[in-house]
Amino acid sequence: MLTLLRPAAVLLACATLLTGLLYPLVVTGLAQAVFPAEANGSLILAAPGRVEASALIGRPSERDRDFWSRPSATSPHPYNGAASSGSNLGPYHPALVEAVRGRVEALRAAHPERAGVPIPVDLVTTSGSGLDPHISPAAAHFQTARVARARGLSEETVRGLVDAHTEGRMLGLFGAPRVHVLRLNRALDALPPGGA
Amino acid sequence: MTAQAWATMAAYVALLLALAVPLGAYIARVFTGEAHLARRLLGPLERLSYRVAGVRADEEMSWRRYASALLLFNLFGVLVVYGLQRLQGVLPLNPAGLPGVPPEVAFNTAVSFASNTNWQAYGGETTMSHLTQMAALTVQNFVSAATGLAVLVALIRGFTRRLTETIGSFWVDLVRGTVYVLLPLSLVLALALVSQGVVQTLDGAVELAPAAAAGQETEPASEQIALGPVASQVAIKQLGTNGGGFFNVNSAHPLENPTPFSNLLQMLAILLVPAALCFTFGALVKDRRQGVALFLAMLVIFVPLMIGTVAAEQAGNPALTALGLDPAGGNLEGKEVRFGVVDSAIWATSTTAASNGSVNAMHDSFTPLGGLAPMWLMQLGEIVFGGVGSGLYGMLVYALIAVFIAGLMVGRTPEYLGKKIEAYEMKMGMLVVLFPAAAVLLGTALACVLPAGTAALGNPGPHGFSEMLYAFSSGANNNGSAFGGLTVSGHFYSVAIGLCMVLGRYGLIVPVLAIAGALARKKGVPMTAGTLETHTPLFVGLLVGTILLVGALTFIPALALGPIIEHLSFGAK
Structure with missing residues (x-):
């Protein structure tokens, strides 16, 4: 013995x-040399030294003129990039059903044009991370009429922009179609006033 | 279920097979000591480590000595991980200034990572310093997987050797598995993940500029984004069937798993090494058909459960559909849009078939039947692919039980790969089956009657019972995934699940090594017309039947109280 x-x-x-020092340091060195933007969080800079967001982390807006993101279960506030979390509510937990009921009512009130249209599931459920930067194309199209109204644009223009920002599955097989909410809102901001 | 879902599942299994076959052949060459590229490049590292450790590469061990070396090495690992967590507050590489981890969580985490479980009773980015993540957790991700690999190789030597007392050297098996198998694979995968956006830096969190400056009216939603050496840990967490992530939500976090491609890479990495080892086994026993038979037995159990999970999650949540939600959307609570329902359900099945336990969606929010399949895959003993090494040595124990049952039926002495299977091997095999099953059921029962057990629940009713059953199934079978609504950082769960992890790991390794020692001592018996062939569809059916029968008889009563009653009460339309 x-x-x-x-x-x-x-x-x-x-x-x-x-494996505890050399391996992570070699990976860090290679990553910083070959993929510096990705290795540091895919950051979007508003100005040099001013980080506006990460392209991978959701940055929600609640304004009527913007597309809205999914609800988030992080605490103490939604989309807290320092402490990821899902709701971990079971499918029939009364708190989940009540929360979704409230979100459905709020969405219905804000989207009178979509009366009777089934609500896309992702728009009223929280993601696993609480940081989901995407919504489904259906969730984006659900909001086009409101965004067009608030921005004084034609709905056709907004729909076209959603389609242009829709990413498909990888090789048609893996992942799911999605729209990056922050990029879509930035593209709206970049449109000339009064619509194209 | 959609045609899209069928195509995705078929493509996933085909890609897995295409990668596993060549890797299996390579791993066989690593352990026979043949020349290969990694040996030419990294051979000096192997020889240097032997020299400083005072190890002679050709010095063989009896099974008892092999087991002693393994337990001692793992004990040291537990102590180092515990110590680093407790002291991280005064150690370097702690940009967030995190304090030392409380003793019960530090104990739980140390056992968890050494035993290849990676149950996480903490939130990564808010608990562990970069030094702890690297020098404690990443190290155990490598060596715990290499430990499982070593036990498997020792067991295979039991079959291939005749009339000998020794089953190899634990030191040599440990070093070769780490340096030639896990390290090169991890390096490649880590860089591929960084290319997709998985972060890899020694810096701490990044501060966001106030959103008002960017033209927003509302207060900024997230002031900070946690960063760290993530990719290096995520690569080995998947390849080593560890599962312990950097961030609290594991591979659901966009910086741990940013794109459908990074998700595919990680899903493949989860099952890659355990699947490849079936082919390694075939090569080492010089009968490829034996490895293919075990692979098929695993696949026959895995595929229907994967299909069932995808179907249950695509069917969605009737309680929410009733509120006016689109029924075609599926169950998206706790899932990321970029992965969607299908890739999340495939992942849940893979990560619990393997003893991996990393998640890309919150299992607690799965539908009752969608959560049942992952739970049952763990309860089957983590042998459907299972952990690196541990999955296949568990499956080989079931193969011994299957030939033993067949032998009883026809009144012949059972044999497997030319070795007689006798009472001693069966006694040890029964320990392998009974220890984790007893730990799951007794642990859950204890949690049900203790106030500390039920006070931690995150969900009421049968779903709360499922949370407890899932926790002990995960711990005792060294998986590590969780129904995350359960608060497991308290004293009761930290200690109880910590003990289950020890029993489920080392309570199995010692009997398996004892079987290896007993088999190596035996002489070979020639095949006769009366020998049961173990590469035929008949044997695959017998093996699958044995596994499912044991798994069903042991766990269906408990499952009936959790997911099944929940489905019948709420989910059935």
Whole structure:
């Protein structure tokens, strides 16, 4: 047994050096050299040194003129990038059903043009991370009439912009079609006033 | 279920097979000591580590010595991980200034990572410093997987050797598995993940400029975004069937799994090594058909459960559909839009078939039947692909039980791969089956009657029972995923699940090594006309039947109290 002590201790030390320090440092070095933007969080800079957002983390807007993101379960406030969290509510938890009922009512009130249209599920459910930057194309199209109204644009223009910002599945197989909410809102902001 | 879902599942299984076959052949060459590219490049590292450790590469061990070396190495690992967590507040690489981890969570985490479980009773970005993530957790991700690999290789030597007392050297198996298998794969995967947007930096959180400056009226929603050395840990967490993520929500976090492509890479990595090891096994016992038979037995159990989970999640939540939601949307609570329902359900099945436990969606919010399949896959003993090494050695124990049952039926001495299977192997095999099953059921029962057990629930009714059953199924079978609504950082769950993880890991490894030692001592018996062939569809059916029968008889009563009653009460239309 005593003859096992040295190899056990030394090999653990070797593994710590190799896989706990050398390996992450080599990956960090290569990542920073080859993919610097991605390795640092895919940040969007408003100005040099001023980070506006990460392209991968949702940045919601509640204004009528913007597309709205999914609800978020992070605390203490939604879309808290420092502490990711899902709701972890079971499918029939009364709190989930009540929360969704409230969100449905709010959406219905804000979208009179869509009366009777089934509500896209992602628009009233929280994501796993609480940081989801995307909504489904159906969830975007559900909002086009409100956004067009608030911005004084034709709904056709807004719909066209949604379609242009819709990403499909990878190879037609993996993932799901989606719209990046922040990019779509920025593209709206970039339109000339009064519509194109 | 949509045609899209069928196509996605078929493509996933085909890609997995295409990668697993060549990797399996490569791993076999690593453990036979043949020349290969990684050995030419990294050979000096292997030899240097032997020299400083005072290890002779050709010094073989008896099974008892092999087990002692393994337990000692793992014990040291637990102590280091515990120590680093407790002391992280005064150690470097702690940009967020996080304090030391409380003792019960530190104990739970140390056992969790050493035992390849990666149950996480903490939120990563708000609890662990970069140093702890790297030098404690990432290290255990490598060596716990290499430990499982070593036990498997030792068991295979039990079948291939004749009339010998030794089953190899734990030190050599440990180093070769780490340096030649896990390290190169992780390096490649980590960089591929960074290319997709998985972060990799030693810096801490990034501050966001107030949104008002960017033309917003409302207060900024997120002032900070946590960063860190994520990609290096995520790569090995998937390849080593560990599952312990950097962030609280694991691979649902956009910086841990940003795109459908990064999701595909991680889904493949979850099952890659366990699937490849079936082919490694075939190569090492010099009969490829034996490995293919075990792979098919795993696939026969995996595929229907994957289809069932996808179907249940696509069917959606009737309680929400009744509020006017689009029924075609499926169950999206706790799921990310970029992955959608299908890739989230495939992932949930894969991560619980493997003893991985990483998640890209919150299992607690799955439909009752969608959550049942992952729970049952863990309860089957993590042998449907299972952990790196541990999945296949568990499956081989079931193969011994299957030939034993077949032998009883026809009145012949059972044999497997030319070795007689006798009472001693069966006794050890029964321990492998009974330890985790007892830990799951007794642990859940204890949680039900203790106030500390039920006070931690996040959901009422049968779903709350499911949370407890899932937690003990995950811990005792070294999976690590959770129904996250359960608060597990308290004393009761930290200690109870910590003990389950120890029993479920080392309570199995020691009997498996004892079987390896007993088999290696035996002489070979020649195949005769009366020998049950173990590569035929008949044997695959027998093996699958044995697994499902044991799994059903043991766990259906408990499952009936959780997901099944929940489905019948709320979900059935």
